[in-house]
Amino acid sequence: MDGAAHNPWRRRLGLIAIVCVAVASGLVMQASGWAQSSNYSLVRALHGGTATIDPWHWETRDISWYKGHYYSVKAPVLPALTLPVYEVLHRLHAERWAYATAKNARLNHAWRWRPTSTPQGLYGSKRIRTYHVRGRIEQSTPIIWVLGLFGNVLPALVLMLLVRWVAERLEPGYGTATAVTLGLGTMVLPFSTLYFSHVLAAMLAFAAFALLFRERAGPQRLLFLGLAGGLSGLAFASEYPLALAGAILGLYALSRGAAERVKRGLAYAGGCIAGALPLFAYNLAAFGSVTHFSYADAVSRQGVTGHDVLGANDSGFFGINVPKPKVALDLLFSSKGLFTLAPVLAMGVVGMVLLHRRGRRAEAWTLAGLAAAYLLYNSGYWLPFGGGTPGPRFLMPIVAFLALPIALAWRRFPATTLALAVPSVLFMLTATLTFPLIGNDNVGFWWKLVEASNYVQTVATPLGAGHHWGGVAPVLLAAALAVGLAAAATTHVAVARADALRAALAVSAWALLAATVPWLLGAEESVLGGDAGALWLILIFAGAGLVATGVVSARRHHPVDDRRAAPLAAEA
Numbered sequence: 001m002d003g004a005a006h007n008p009w010r011r012r013l014g015l016i017a018i019v020c021v022a023v024a025s026g027l028v029m030q031a032s033g034w035a036q037s038s039n040y041s042l043v044r045a046l047h048g049g050t051a052t053i054d055p056w057h058w059e060t061r062d063i064s065w066y067k068g069h070y071y072s073v074k075a076p077v078l079p080a081l082t083l084p085v086y087e088v089l090h091r092l093h094a095e096r097w098a099y100a101t102a103k104n105a106r107l108n109h110a111w112r113w114r115p116t117s118t119p120q121g122l123y124g125s126k127r128i129r130t131y132h133v134r135g136r137i138e139q140s141t142p143i144i145w146v147l148g149l150f151g152n153v154l155p156a157l158v159l160m161l162l163v164r165w166v167a168e169r170l171e172p173g174y175g176t177a178t179a180v181t182l183g184l185g186t187m188v189l190p191f192s193t194l195y196f197s198h199v200l201a202a203m204l205a206f207a208a209f210a211l212l213f214r215e216r217a218g219p220q221r222l223l224f225l226g227l228a229g230g231l232s233g234l235a236f237a238s239e240y241p242l243a244l245a246g247a248i249l250g251l252y253a254l255s256r257g258a259a260e261r262v263k264r265g266l267a268y269a270g271g272c273i274a275g276a277l278p279l280f281a282y283n284l285a286a287f288g289s290v291t292h293f294s295y296a297d298a299v300s301r302q303g304v305t306g307h308d309v310l311g312a313n314d315s316g317f318f319g320i321n322v323p324k325p326k327v328a329l330d331l332l333f334s335s336k337g338l339f340t341l342a343p344v345l346a347m348g349v350v351g352m353v354l355l356h357r358r359g360r361r362a363e364a365w366t367l368a369g370l371a372a373a374y375l376l377y378n379s380g381y382w383l384p385f386g387g388g389t390p391g392p393r394f395l396m397p398i399v400a401f402l403a404l405p406i407a408l409a410w411r412r413f414p415a416t417t418l419a420l421a422v423p424s425v426l427f428m429l430t431a432t433l434t435f436p437l438i439g440n441d442n443v444g445f446w447w448k449l450v451e452a453s454n455y456v457q458t459v460a461t462p463l464g465a466g467h468h469w470g471g472v473a474p475v476l477l478a479a480a481l482a483v484g485l486a487a488a489a490t491t492h493v494a495v496a497r498a499d500a501l502r503a504a505l506a507v508s509a510w511a512l513l514a515a516t517v518p519w520l521l522g523a524e525e526s527v528l529g530g531d532a533g534a535l536w537l538i539l540i541f542a543g544a545g546l547v548a549t550g551v552v553s554a555r556r557h558h559p560v561d562d563r564r565a566a567p568l569a570a571e572a
Helices: 008-026 034-047 054-059 077-091 094-107 127-170 175-185 198-216 222-238 242-254 258-287 325-333 343-357 361-378 393-403 406-412 414-433 444-451 461-465 469-489 497-520 532-553
Strands: 063-066 069-072 299-301
Touching: 008 127, 008 175, 008 469, 034 054, 034 069, 034 077, 034 127, 054 069, 054 127, 063 299, 077 094, 077 127, 077 198, 077 222, 077 258, 094 127, 094 461, 127 175, 127 198, 127 393, 127 406, 175 393, 175 406, 175 414, 175 469, 198 222, 198 242, 198 361, 198 393, 222 242, 222 258, 242 258, 242 361, 242 393, 325 361, 325 497, 343 361, 343 393, 343 406, 343 414, 343 497, 361 393, 406 414, 414 444, 414 469, 414 497, 414 532, 444 532, 461 469, 497 532
Parallel strands: none
Antiparallel strands: 063 069
């Protein structure tokens, strides 16, 4: 180690690298889907002093119908947190700017902001309504982008900084590399550009873990436990499935200090209740009961009236039934599977093993428990991938926890980790800059858009850059700068020959699995099923991983000793 963890210049470079990732995502102005429009409808409703979204219900299918009114099915925290931003925009008459921005984007041949769905079943089969609704969605997109800067990009930045902070204490010198890997090589990147609540909720849950991690490093502090509980409760109020993370983090909190477990448990539980109070207050104000959640009475089919069929989440427990092993495999290895699109997360599993061997058993079991619990829950949900998405979005809560132990993998297996990080970053950039919300397994569609040089709109698009390479060039430049700065800020370890060989085998194995396993799982769109675009993406990205491996392997080889200079104290 060359002291990178204690080098102020490298720490500053690392901070700039992470900021560059946030800048890259902040430059992207994605089109709005049902989730974004649903959240935005709730923002406008709260602005008017109500929870009902009756005036905008045709703009989204993520709605519920209760006692004669429409409601967003989304949890209220993201809309509530971004409401002050909307108030400022509204006072500045930003609607005029948004209209002009949308008009300029269209004049520059960028069509993404205008929905192209057919009217049947979406807009009550009325063509005039279709045109009006599509126009409103298009004109509101710039405002949703601004809200996303505060509700998505900023939480993503905080999440990366938190991961860096914890990673530096697990493996000094590799925190920045781990944070940038998370920000560019996982679903955090596309979802930081989309007005969903996934990144916000994931950040809150990881912040709770970071507080508990900090508390374990010193004397017992009930205040830290209460604050961690508060963050867990607020995470649940942001995304209902985060209750599962809160429970597992509670076990982590109780795993220390057997004599004080009652006090520790009460402090954490009290914080959870306090953090969830905004949700309970919203439920009471909107529905008249703290136990009535927005997902109840969700609209399954809009039809002519807008609520022809209810009960989208009525099966099982809010749509969750008995987990299915086949669905679990799909979530991990299908064309949009977690390890298919972000193979570097497999190194997180390796890192958990290394973490356990280092004596950090409580942390290793907590991370593994979170991953297993969310995979189990998601494999029982009636819509496991969550519709249009660049991956299994309901697994977003575990992405940061899977990425954290990659810090150990970066040190122990640098070439292998790099070889898998390269296709991960390329896949996530491709998804983000083409069309992240694909509703099927046809990832080859991303390749078609790349061939046509037809990309999402960015800040440069309304200024005349269009939807070709010039429009996304600033995003790619910021991402490349982040990677370069992260490399400069990271401790340099020479690559052993065994690791170089392992890297080549790992990226080749990933390419083979990504091309074959989706077909074996019965995917309608897969490489063996004729998706040539997906094949090109896999081959090009695997080739890039091999090239990166060759470059780092050209350095002087020597084995890397995983033994620490000072032994880590064993954790209970």
